[in-house]
Amino acid sequence: MWDFETDPEYQADLDWVTDFVREEVEPLQYVIPHVLDLDDPVRQALIPPLQQQVKDRGLWATHLGPDLGGKGHGQVKLALLNEILGAVPIAPIVFGCQAPDSGNAEILAHYGTAEHKRTYLQPLLDGNIFSCFSMTEPQGGSDPKEFTTSAVLDGDEWVINGEKWFSSNARYAEFLIVMVVTEPDAAPYQQQSMIIVPITTPGVEILRNVGHGFGDQDGTHAYIRYNDVRVAQENLLGGRGEAFVVAQTRLGGGRIHHAMRTVGMARAALEMMCERAVSRRTQGELLSKKQLVQEMVAESWIDLEQFRLLVLQTAWKIDRYQDYKRVRGDISAVKAAMPGVLHRIASRALQVHGSLGITEEMPFMGMISNAYHLGLADGPTEVHKVTLARTLLSQATPTEGLFPTTHRPAAREAAVAKYADVLAHAGRPA
Numbered sequence: 001m002w003d004f005e006t007d008p009e010y011q012a013d014l015d016w017v018t019d020f021v022r023e024e025v026e027p028l029q030y031v032i033p034h035v036l037d038l039d040d041p042v043r044q045a046l047i048p049p050l051q052q053q054v055k056d057r058g059l060w061a062t063h064l065g066p067d068l069g070g071k072g073h074g075q076v077k078l079a080l081l082n083e084i085l086g087a088v089p090i091a092p093i094v095f096g097c098q099a100p101d102s103g104n105a106e107i108l109a110h111y112g113t114a115e116h117k118r119t120y121l122q123p124l125l126d127g128n129i130f131s132c133f134s135m136t137e138p139q140g141g142s143d144p145k146e147f148t149t150s151a152v153l154d155g156d157e158w159v160i161n162g163e164k165w166f167s168s169n170a171r172y173a174e175f176l177i178v179m180v181v182t183e184p185d186a187a188p189y190q191q192q193s194m195i196i197v198p199i200t201t202p203g204v205e206i207l208r209n210v211g212h213g214f215g216d217q218d219g220t221h222a223y224i225r226y227n228d229v230r231v232a233q234e235n236l237l238g239g240r241g242e243a244f245v246v247a248q249t250r251l252g253g254g255r256i257h258h259a260m261r262t263v264g265m266a267r268a269a270l271e272m273m274c275e276r277a278v279s280r281r282t283q284g285e286l287l288s289k290k291q292l293v294q295e296m297v298a299e300s301w302i303d304l305e306q307f308r309l310l311v312l313q314t315a316w317k318i319d320r321y322q323d324y325k326r327v328r329g330d331i332s333a334v335k336a337a338m339p340g341v342l343h344r345i346a347s348r349a350l351q352v353h354g355s356l357g358i359t360e361e362m363p364f365m366g367m368i369s370n371a372y373h374l375g376l377a378d379g380p381t382e383v384h385k386v387t388l389a390r391t392l393l394s395q396a397t398p399t400e401g402l403f404p405t406t407h408r409p410a411a412r413e414a415a416v417a418k419y420a421d422v423l424a425h426a427g428r429p430a
């Protein structure tokens with residue numbers, strides 16, 4: 001079976017989502033400054049009714065299995081949905097599939113106790129609270145083996161000390177999932193554990209909320225200090241020393257979900273580029289008549305379609321194998337390709353818009369800044385290229401002889417020997 005079509009029933013849902021996002025969700029970004037701010041009365045008046053419409057339509061948190069209140073649609077259908085949501089940054093909140101909450105829900109579902117699920121998972125799935133994944137530290141991000149934030153058991157409580165950097169959405173989160181060293185004497189990948197910390201726990205100190213790019217003073221990436229933070233022993237998520245295994249559960253899905261949304265954002269940039277090209281005149285003709293502009297349009301389409309197929313095929317493999325380890329190389333390929341695709345397409349769209357393109361009146365600078373975000377968050381591009389390369393190289397076999405197995409002289413010799421009778425019959429010399 002080899003099929004590129006969406007089934008008509010789901011296509012009808014996607015058509016509904018396209019109209020709904022354009023008409024009901026997109027305008028909200030101009031009246032709601034922080035979509036996660038549950039204390040904003042405008043946000044509270046406008047977002048929950050839309051979330052209810054999504055729930056009524058059966059499209060809320062569809063990536064989750066029915067046991068968690070979702071539809072269990074899997075990754076391919078989620079990809080097709082996320083392509084639409086990706087063009088509007090607040091849309092995933094309205095559909096209950098935003099990062100980092102979707103990944104955090106995934107690990108709570110996998111490793112949480114009944115109490116964790118009742119207290120944290122259910123309200124998260126209902127869209128009533130937000131969460132934060134607190135892993136990166138000021139002195140080390142790409143290599144988690146550099147982390148030093150520690151938790152020591154004192155009676156029946158963990159006591160946490162250390163600093164975390166770029167803990168996104170901590171200021172709006174009800175709880176943090178913190179990666180901490182609990183087994184300092186174990187092997188490097190068994191030293192750390194995950195612990196749930198309610199944000200109001202004494203000793204959790206947000207030193208500042210860091211923004212990124214231009215004009216993002218009011219940031220959402222927290223620099224946090226944990227000062228003798230005490231939580232119950234039961235707040236351990238997964239086993240002691242299992243943080244790396246737990247983290248992989250959320251990061252695999254998280255990376256591909258970002259890629260699905262990136263398809264939507266890059267497509268929006270391409271559409272804007274085309275609209276501008278057929279609207280703006282210079283030297284007596286439309287920009288769309290200039291071959292160098294046509295090249296930008298064509299290159300962007302090629303970039304986008306190649307990337308989209310890679311994302312969809314990887315999503316299909318996740319659904320098919322149900323094993324993130326088996327698709328690790330594929331996800332790393334998607335992750336490594338993603339920033340470049342968005343960066344190139346958004347940059348061309350900016351260029352075609354001229355001076356207007358660089359202003360804050362258009363979204364291109366934000367998209368380009370987002371491309372850098374995608375090249376860092378959930379691991380930098382370099383690390384993912386290495387992961388992919390290692391996967392591919394682990395499947396390669398060394399040759400026994402001096403020359404490659406594809407060396408033409410040897411191949412020719414073998415072919416001549418194989419067809420010696422025919423060649424002799426035709427009177428062709430070997």
Ligand SMILES: Cc1cc2nc3c(=O)[nH]c(=O)nc-3n(C[C@H](O)[C@H](O)[C@H](O)COP(=O)(O)OP(=O)(O)OC[C@H]3O[C@@H](n4cnc5c(N)ncnc54)[C@H](O)[C@@H]3O)c2cc1C
Pocket residue numbers: 100132133134135136139140141142143165166167168169212221372373376377378379380381382383386
């Ligand atoms: C928008 C955004 C949101 C984020 N949200 C969160 C969050 O919610 N929670 C959280 O814990 N963290 C979060 N992060 C942090 C993110 O996980 C780290 O930025 C990432 O792991 C890289 O770590 P670092 O920034 O310390 O870079 P470093 O580790 O200092 O690396 C710097 C650079 O060194 C190079 N490099 C690193 N390793 C290698 C290698 N093996 N081979 C070759 N070159 C290499 C790469 O060019 C890399 O960009 C977020 C980051 C961003 C940008």
